[in-house]
Amino acid sequence: MTSYLRPKRLSFMIDETVHSWLPMLVDAYYIVDKGIADVIKMEEEKGQRVACNKGCSNCCKTHKDIPVYPLELVGISWYVTEKVGGPKREIIKKQLKNHKEGDPCPFLAGGSCLVHPMRPISCRQFVVFNRMCNEDEDPYYTRREDVLSPIKEYVDQAFFIMLPFYGMKDEYERMDAIEKGAMHKMVTLIQTCNWNKLADKMWDFDKKIKKKG
Numbered sequence: 001m002t003s004y005l006r007p008k009r010l011s012f013m014i015d016e017t018v019h020s021w022l023p024m025l026v027d028a029y030y031i032v033d034k035g036i037a038d039v040i041k042m043e044e045e046k047g048q049r050v051a052c053n054k055g056c057s058n059c060c061k062t063h064k065d066i067p068v069y070p071l072e073l074v075g076i077s078w079y080v081t082e083k084v085g086g087p088k089r090e091i092i093k094k095q096l097k098n099h100k101e102g103d104p105c106p107f108l109a110g111g112s113c114l115v116h117p118m119r120p121i122s123c124r125q126f127v128v129f130n131r132m133c134n135e136d137e138d139p140y141y142t143r144r145e146d147v148l149s150p151i152k153e154y155v156d157q158a159f160f161i162m163l164p165f166y167g168m169k170d171e172y173e174r175m176d177a178i179e180k181g182a183m184h185k186m187v188t189l190i191q192t193c194n195w196n197k198l199a200d201k202m203w204d205f206d207k208k209i210k211k212k213g
Helices: 013-018 021-045 058-062 070-082 086-098 121-125 152-166 171-179 182-186 196-212
Strands: none
Touching: 013 021, 021 070, 021 121, 021 152, 070 086, 070 152, 070 196, 086 196, 152 171, 152 182, 171 182
C-alpha cells in the first residue's frame, strides 16, 4: 500500500545514458504511478480502501487481454535480459520458452510479478478497492465500481513522453497523436507475444557473459 502512495522514479543511471528510450519509459511510469497515487488518495477520502496486497496475483491469472505498448516490450526485454539474475532468471527463461499464445502472463511465478518494476502501464493501473478478489474473479466485469479509473491527464502526459520513441519529436505532433488516440493503435497483448524469442535472447546473453568471464 505504501508503494502506491509514495511512488518513486525508477533509476538506472548508467543504462539511461546508454539507451535513449529508457529515460522516456521510466519517466512515463513515474507519471502514471503519481496519477494512481492521486486517485487512491481521493478514493480514501470517500472511505474506500485498496484491497490489493503483496502476494495477490489474481488479475495476472484471470486477465486474458493485458495490453502492452512497443516501448514497454523493449523495456521488459532489456530488464529480463540484463537486470534479472539468480533463480528468477532461470524461471523466466523456462516460462518464456514454454509459453504459447493465449497462456497467462509468463512473468508470473509463485504469486509474484518477476518484472514488477518494469510492469506495463495496464498492470500498474489495475487497482481494486474494498475487498480482495475472489478466486478467478475479474472485478472489472463483476464490480467495475471497485476498480480504479485512471486520470486521463496523467496517462496522456505519460504517452506524450513516450511518443519520441516512435519518431514523434515535435510537441504539436505528439499532442495531435494523443488527441487522435494514436498510442492505442500500437497496443498488443502480453498473452499473444512470441516470448520464445526473448528466451533465446536471454540464453545468448548468458553465453556471451560466460565467455567474457
